[in-house]
Amino acid sequence: MRRTDPEGHGPVRYGPVLPGDGLPVLPELTAVLSAAADRTVQGPVGGGTDLRDAACGYWTRRGLPTAPDRVAAAPGAPALLVALTAALGGDVLVPRPCAAWWAPYARLLGRPAFHVATPAECGGVPDPYALLETVRRVRAEGGDPRLLVLSVADDPTATVAPPEVLHETVEAAAAEGLHLVSDETWRDTVHTPQATMLLSPAEMLPGRVTVVSDLAGALLPTGWPAAVARFPAGDGGEALHARVLDVLTALDARVAEPVAAAAAYALGEPGPVTARRAASVALHARVARAAHSAVVGAGGLARPPQAGRHLYADLGPLRSALAARGVGDAQELEDFLTSRLGTAAPGGHRFGDDLGALRVRLSTGHLLGGDEEGADLLASARPWELPRVQRALISLTSVLDDLRDDAQRREPPR
Structure with missing residues (x-):
């Protein structure tokens, strides 16, 4: 696939930022x-x-x-x-x-x-x-x-x-x-x-x-x-x-x-800080589990998330489908997913992984919609069921499922 912004690749200043929590400031x-x-x-x-x-x-x-x-x-x-x-x-x-x-x-x-x-x-x-x-x-x-x-x-x-x-x-x-x-x-x-x-x-x-x-x-x-x-x-x-x-x-x-x-x-x-932290951790854990299910369900690989606000996915099993879309390394995978999902999806090479490995870090904060939209997350009893969170998860699942279906069609007959 053609890279439209070559200056945004490689240099340290374009590296991924620390994942935010997608919530308004306490x-x-x-x-x-x-x-x-x-x-x-x-x-x-x-x-x-x-x-x-x-x-x-x-x-x-x-x-x-x-x-x-x-x-x-x-x-x-x-x-x-x-x-x-x-x-x-x-x-x-x-x-x-x-x-x-x-x-x-x-x-x-x-x-x-x-x-x-x-x-x-x-x-x-x-x-x-x-x-x-x-x-x-x-x-x-x-x-x-x-x-x-x-x-x-x-x-x-x-x-x-x-x-x-x-x-x-x-x-x-x-x-x-x-x-x-x-x-x-x-x-x-x-x-x-x-x-x-x-x-x-x-x-x-x-x-x-x-x-x-x-x-x-x-x-x-x-x-x-x-x-x-x-x-x-x-x-x-x-x-x-x-x-x-x-x-x-x-x-x-x-x-x-x-x-x-x-x-x-x-x-x-103090109490307000610990309460917010507990709510944030529970929310991100739920969204991370959903993202993990989407990756594994599509045939990708990922360790079950245990901490933080992210998921590290290996889409190597979908290499044939990604190659058909011009994706052959982690930088091209970053470009592809960032474009399709509308959020940053840094490739594994940003974290010292092999460029040729099709690995990517997905941020749960981006799936929540960002800090400016986070007030309703705190007010909801089941924030992971809010429409915009569901839309983000459906979008991720759809992209990955398309790759899985394409990869299956490309498998040689047995």
């Missing part, structure tokens, strides 16, 4: 931000006392006791990852696929980013044996792997790493002397928390794990950039924290004071 958050709108003095690099104290409480409630002098805040998780990568030095290891924003920041600093295959059970965490082999190969070729970035609740695959798989990977990383950055942006969006055990690598290897969380995952709108990092205790964690603050200072990467006030309020998890 009024209590708006009130807090508005009340702080007259704060004209810049806050300190790394975050003020209120924000860092709130982050400590947030992590302590999750079994990770934290001191304020081991916390740093920044305007979004990418700034923290840039600072951590610069502070730690060496080469970077990431799973394949991984969040779209991880690898570009290593390359920005002139550091190689090596992708490692994930196990069959989940994404977000490298297979431990593949990790060991990759580390040894990189060192044999003169590289210096020091940093492993992983995610227990993953974007893009929407899976949660089982504790036993995570433990094996953490042990392998520890044996090779790697520092781990655990991106826990989506940990509070697990669809069935009562049936899904989520553990942080910081619980398993407390001295060598820095936890990073972008608050746009579950607490703030995506347009209010704020993220927090939790550093290990001990001298190593103290030195790393200091180096990261140096980098953030050089970048002048400060959280805007009104956003910092809203972030501190959200991290405190």
Whole structure:
């Protein structure tokens, strides 16, 4: 198929954004931000006392006791990852696929980013044996792997790493002397928390794990950039924290004071915030299940979604039907589905996957219609049955079913 906008392909600036929740901003958050709108003095690099104290409480409630002098805040998780990568030095290891924003920041600093295959059970965490082999190969070729970035609740695959798989990977990383950055942006969006055990690598290897969380995952709108990092205790964690603050200072990467006030309020998890989060997670879980059924029903492949606001689909089994439409790789699949669905559908190559693989991330937020139209979602007892949500799901199902029917017609007679 002909690409009508060649400039919109490939460069980092055209990469996929963090999936939004498709809901209007929580009024209590708006009130807090508005009340702080007259704060004209810049806050300190790394975050003020209120924000860092709130982050400590947030992590302590999750079994990770934290001191304020081991916390740093920044305007979004990418700034923290840039600072951590610069502070730690060496080469970077990431799973394949991984969040779209991880690898570009290593390359920005002139550091190689090596992708490692994930196990069959989940994404977000490298297979431990593949990790060991990759580390040894990189060192044999003169590289210096020091940093492993992983995610227990993953974007893009929407899976949660089982504790036993995570433990094996953490042990392998520890044996090779790697520092781990655990991106826990989506940990509070697990669809069935009562049936899904989520553990942080910081619980398993407390001295060598820095936890990073972008608050746009579950607490703030995506347009209010704020993220927090939790550093290990001990001298190593103290030195790393200091180096990261140096980098953030050089970048002048400060959280805007009104956003910092809203972030501190959200991290405190008052009733309105937790109620909205629960409603949002339940809504996206329901829509993700419907999207998963559409993909699998059409003959595609996808792990059942367990967290987040997205679904990672493999349409490889429909390759013959897609080829007839001029689709032969992930970029062309992105173009095709974005055009047919009317919403962004980033191909797997955006997440470090093979260009030739016909994989794509589908966002449940886009199926809901967008933030501006989200008020009725909150007012409805069964928001997934609203006409516009049903129309979006029917559109997705129709596109996929057309591909399935075409693929079946193209199968050779038996």
